[in-house]
Amino acid sequence: MTAPTKTKAAPLAELKGDLAVLKEKFGDAVQPAEYEGVVIANDVLLEAARFIRDELGYRYLSSVTAVDYIQEGYFEVVYHAYRLEGGGPLVFKARTPRDVATVPSLVSVWPGADFQEREAWDLMGIRFAGHPNLKRILLWEGFYGHPLRKDWKEPYYEEEHKPFSSRWPSGHHIRAEDRVFWHDNVQYPLDWDPDQAEDTSDELLYIGMGQFARAETGELVEPRSLRTERLVVNMGPQHPSTHGVFRMVVTLDGETIVRLEPVMGYLHRNHEKIGERNMYLQNMPYTDRLDYICSMSNNLGYAIAVEKLLGIRPPERAEYLRVIMAEFTRIVNHLWAIGFLLNDLGAFFTPALYAIEERELILDLFEEASGSRMMCNYMRFGGVAHDVSDDWIARAKELVYNRLPRAIEELDRYLTHNELIKARCQGVGVLPPDLAVAYSTAGPVLRASGIPYDVRRAEPYSIYDRFDFDVAVRYNGDVYDRYLIRIDEMWQSLRILRQALDQIPKGEIQAGKKQYMIRVPAGQAYGRVENPKGELGFYIVSDGSPNPYRYHIRAPSFINLTALNEMCKGHKVADVVVILGSIDIVLGEVDR
Amino acid sequence: MIYGLGILKGLGVTLKHFIYSYIEDVRYLFEGGRYQPQHLPARQGPRARGVFTVQYPKEKLPLPENFRYIPFLVYDTQENKIKCTSCGICAKVCPPQCIWIVRGTDPQTGRPKPEPEAFYIDATICMSCGFCAEFCPFDAIKMDHDYELASYERYESLLFDLPRLLKPDTYHAQIHPSDWARELAEKEAEKAKKGEKAAARSA
Numbered sequence: 001m002t003a004p005t006k007t008k009a010a011p012l013a014e015l016k017g018d019l020a021v022l023k024e025k026f027g028d029a030v031q032p033a034e035y036e037g038v039v040i041a042n043d044v045l046l047e048a049a050r051f052i053r054d055e056l057g058y059r060y061l062s063s064v065t066a067v068d069y070i071q072e073g074y075f076e077v078v079y080h081a082y083r084l085e086g087g088g089p090l091v092f093k094a095r096t097p098r099d100v101a102t103v104p105s106l107v108s109v110w111p112g113a114d115f116q117e118r119e120a121w122d123l124m125g126i127r128f129a130g131h132p133n134l135k136r137i138l139l140w141e142g143f144y145g146h147p148l149r150k151d152w153k154e155p156y157y158e159e160e161h162k163p164f165s166s167r168w169p170s171g172h173h174i175r176a177e178d179r180v181f182w183h184d185n186v187q188y189p190l191d192w193d194p195d196q197a198e199d200t201s202d203e204l205l206y207i208g209m210g211q212f213a214r215a216e217t218g219e220l221v222e223p224r225s226l227r228t229e230r231l232v233v234n235m236g237p238q239h240p241s242t243h244g245v246f247r248m249v250v251t252l253d254g255e256t257i258v259r260l261e262p263v264m265g266y267l268h269r270n271h272e273k274i275g276e277r278n279m280y281l282q283n284m285p286y287t288d289r290l291d292y293i294c295s296m297s298n299n300l301g302y303a304i305a306v307e308k309l310l311g312i313r314p315p316e317r318a319e320y321l322r323v324i325m326a327e328f329t330r331i332v333n334h335l336w337a338i339g340f341l342l343n344d345l346g347a348f349f350t351p352a353l354y355a356i357e358e359r360e361l362i363l364d365l366f367e368e369a370s371g372s373r374m375m376c377n378y379m380r381f382g383g384v385a386h387d388v389s390d391d392w393i394a395r396a397k398e399l400v401y402n403r404l405p406r407a408i409e410e411l412d413r414y415l416t417h418n419e420l421i422k423a424r425c426q427g428v429g430v431l432p433p434d435l436a437v438a439y440s441t442a443g444p445v446l447r448a449s450g451i452p453y454d455v456r457r458a459e460p461y462s463i464y465d466r467f468d469f470d471v472a473v474r475y476n477g478d479v480y481d482r483y484l485i486r487i488d489e490m491w492q493s494l495r496i497l498r499q500a501l502d503q504i505p506k507g508e509i510q511a512g513k514k515q516y517m518i519r520v521p522a523g524q525a526y527g528r529v530e531n532p533k534g535e536l537g538f539y540i541v542s543d544g545s546p547n548p549y550r551y552h553i554r555a556p557s558f559i560n561l562t563a564l565n566e567m568c569k570g571h572k573v574a575d576v577v578v579i580l581g582s583i584d585i586v587l588g589e590v591d592r
Numbered sequence: 593m594i595y596g597l598g599i600l601k602g603l604g605v606t607l608k609h610f611i612y613s614y615i616e617d618v619r620y621l622f623e624g625g626r627y628q629p630q631h632l633p634a635r636q637g638p639r640a641r642g643v644f645t646v647q648y649p650k651e652k653l654p655l656p657e658n659f660r661y662i663p664f665l666v667y668d669t670q671e672n673k674i675k676c677t678s679c680g681i682c683a684k685v686c687p688p689q690c691i692w693i694v695r696g697t698d699p700q701t702g703r704p705k706p707e708p709e710a711f712y713i714d715a716t717i718c719m720s721c722g723f724c725a726e727f728c729p730f731d732a733i734k735m736d737h738d739y740e741l742a743s744y745e746r747y748e749s750l751l752f753d754l755p756r757l758l759k760p761d762t763y764h765a766q767i768h769p770s771d772w773a774r775e776l777a778e779k780e781a782e783k784a785k786k787g788e789k790a791a792a793r794s795a
Contacts, residue, residue: 164689168680169704171692173712173751282687285721350606357644364636371660371735377721385726386658398638414605417598516685516727 018056018090025051035524037078037091042104045094049079049109057083058090060453061440063526063537063554064106064116066124070098070150075126077103078539080526084437084451086458089526096126105131112440115562123148123272133208138265138591141201144192147270154273161547162278201263206232209251209259230258233573237266241344241577244587248564248580252573260568260576262561267591275551280306280518281381283551288375290553291589294333296325296366297531299379304461305527305538306381309520314511318383319463320504324396325366325378326462326529327493327500331404332359333532334444334486334493337584338411341483344581345424351415358399358407365396381518383510393501400497408490416484425480429567429579432477439563442556443534445583448485449477455530467496482582489532517546533557533584555592557585609642616642627651657768660722660735662715665757666764674758675732677706682724682733690717691724711757715741715750731775737767 015023019038023030026048029041040048052058058081067076074097080089094103105128106113117128118137125146128134135141145152158164166174209232236247245266251259271290275283287302288295300322307313314322336359339352363373369388370378378385415421431441436449446453452473456464472488474481522544528537534556541550560583567579616635620626626635627647634640636653646653663682666675683691694710697703725735736759743749765772 158689162689163684163686167686167689167691168683168693169678169695171683171694171710171712173692173714175714175747175751278687279685281685281723285687285719285723354605354609360636360644361638368656368658371656371658371722372720375720385722395638403638410605414602418602419595419598422598514727516681516723 018052018058021056022048022052022092033091033093037093039076039093039095042094042096042102045104046106046109048092049106052081052090052092053109056090057085059437060084061106061110061112062089062442062528062535063539063552064113064120065539065550065552065554066120066126066148067541067550068098068124068148068150073098075101075103075124077120077126078524079106080537080539082458084453084458088459091526101125102127102129104129105134107131110440111435111438112559112562115559116440119558122146123270125149135204135208136201138268140199140265141204142197142199144189144197147273148276154270160277161545162282205249205261205263209249209261235576237263241580243340243580243585244590246580246585246587246590248576250568250573250576255572255574257568257571257573257576260565262564264558264561264587264590267587269592271592272551272553276548278548279516279546280520280548281516283548284379285375285377288377289588290555290592291531291533291536291557291586292374293336293586294329294532295374295376296329296370296378297529298536299376300326300462301527301529301531301536302538303379303381304529305525305540306520308525308527309523309540309542310381310518311521312382312511314383315508316505317387317507318509318511320500321369321384321388321509322379322462323464323467324497324500324504325369325376325384327497328362328365328396330493330532331490332362333584334490335359335407335411337532337581338415338483338486341479341578341581341584342415342421344577345421351411354407354414355411358404361399361403365392365399368392380510380514382512383508383514387509393504396497397501400494400501404490404494408487408494412487416487421483422480424575424578425483425582426476426478428479428571428575429482429582430476430478431563431567435563435566436477439566441534441560441563443531443560444482444485444489445534445560445563447472448474448481450475455528455535459528461527461529464496467499469495479578479582519544519546520548528554531556533586533589534560553589553592555589557583558590558592561585561590613642655737655767657770659737660725661720661739662718662736662741662752663713663722663724663733663757664736664759665711665754666732666734667758667760669760669762674707674754675730675761676708676711677730677732678704678708678711679706679729681727681729685723685727687721687723688717688719690714708754711754713752713757715752716746734764734768734771 015032015038022038026044029044030048031039033039060082061079062082063080065078067078069076074095077094079092082089096103103126105117107117108130115137117131118134120126121128121134122136122138123146136143147154158166231252233250233252234247235250237245247263249261249263250257271286274286278286283302284299287298290298335355339355342351343349366376367373369386369392370376431445431449433450436446436451450473452471454471455461457471469492472485472492474485520542522542524541526537526539528535535554536556537554539550539552539554540548543549564580564583568576571579617626620631623631632651636646668675678693678695680693683693690713692712693708696705696707696709698705722735724733
């Protein structure tokens, strides 16, 4: 294997603002990092994190991820923290040599780091000392290796980077199935056999939930001290209410939930590893498949992250088209979310189908513009793929001015004051505001808990600073408010759409020449957008080659699940389904 | 507030939808019924009410020009040749790397010639993203509109080779009218340019 070349820039010479305060407080333990942020020594990391949260006011930890700098011989854990009042991130990093691979856990400071640290352990093999539940999250216990490490190779491994040289000029077809799983391209030890390997995930899970203990004979027994009437119920992975293959292991006391642990990864395909093999542009259609209801917004998030590194902005018309597509996507998503929330409540498919009618009309527009209803693949770096006709704009206006307001109003009349819905939703799954922030929840979940945090306002991207709209907020933090806030947000999206469709100028849709192999200057960028489900972030590290060195996705529905246990505690088992529905997850994004 | 009023109001919405589905039937009663092809745009348009479903496969939604499905190769019926020059850009840009091309060689000189010897697309891997058509500099590969690809077998019949992939440019012109018009205009412009140059040289 040829080691990837890593050209690192010199560290930042001077620290400004809050980073300087941090440096002053912790002295030599805080060092400037390359490109952005500071590196904090591991022994003061916890203390510094508390200082960042409490004294500097960065209460919201958006993203935790890790990068494998194999050339330099260390892992870097990257944290992005934000102020709830808005503004840019405070980026801080922790480093650990590859053979040590241990960093203090920040779960005690930000509980929202829980799943993200588990993901970093699972995929990168970094131990987080002090993490209360450091298990694999997307893969199974007993899986060999940590796939995002740069020296790990997947089955069917061909080459380090696309394009693969076997395709041209002497291309001959080999079926993927012919490149056998057990061939020498797989990096498992010779004596390791997956059929023999023991999957201990469930065992660890049940022991972790206090349900079983390991006896000296090695068997699993019920602990003597816990002989209560508690019962473990597995909901999923094949359960109609889980919106996909998602499993919840619930400990019940009678019918009341004592503890809930989500188990995921059934749809895991290591999107990020695929992304690091791909060229930058090739990742665009893959982002469609993250949250497959909102492919347009995923495209936008990725385009914005890469454009940050490239230092380009799309032309005016393209910016407007992007906003129009993103807001239509929000309406599609919220209609879908409400429809299926009602499904979860037992109103089987009538509300869902009413909601989907309008979705079809919007998807018709997407299909005409991009060529596909769901896998749009519409945005490009510095523009969009296709222009739209005047007829398209007219039809979009017809929808926005005429049809959609009526449909949303009808949905509102149909559901909002329904006593059954109120009885099932009000006061259920309450997430108080301080916990909503601590658990790094985002999007409608965060805003329904009384925190008016919206990336479109807090750190405006694209041209959102030009539009007149309100950040929807509700204060009870229960399922009912998470339903209402989606209705509110659809009204706000319609407001933005009206302005955008009226103002859209004529002109170019692509800045510069469209290229398939772009060279992205070396650097690091975290681009985030307000996806319908919450804050979608792309953390990209470029080493100047045609492929991203690191490509990480902060998936909103994955991180929103961190708070699921907290929301479900004390409720009846029948409410779990509704609470899960109110978070609105898509497994394509949760499992990546 | 009377308990249950919210439910009744909600049921009113359901009733409205129910009634609308019959109103629509009455509307199309003397026009040959709801499922006539001429009614499809209205039934699927932004002013549609009532039943929203399409009776596939009897009825099919019209496809916009941009619609993209597995690509095909354009055969130039004017000059009787494959438009592809086997430059390999589509194979490079393909995200799942499902395109295999054997570049043609001239048997006399042994040098590469601008024509593919073999061209494979593995339809089982293709994600229909459309990059190959978008970045092809010769307008030689285009996205198809034929989405009915089900087969009884999942290996050989879904590995598309050159004969399977080639479609005449008349088909391309039919499904992509505006793209075809752009191609023709570009060709005209190039011809005019060449003519100008030749005129300048002879003058």
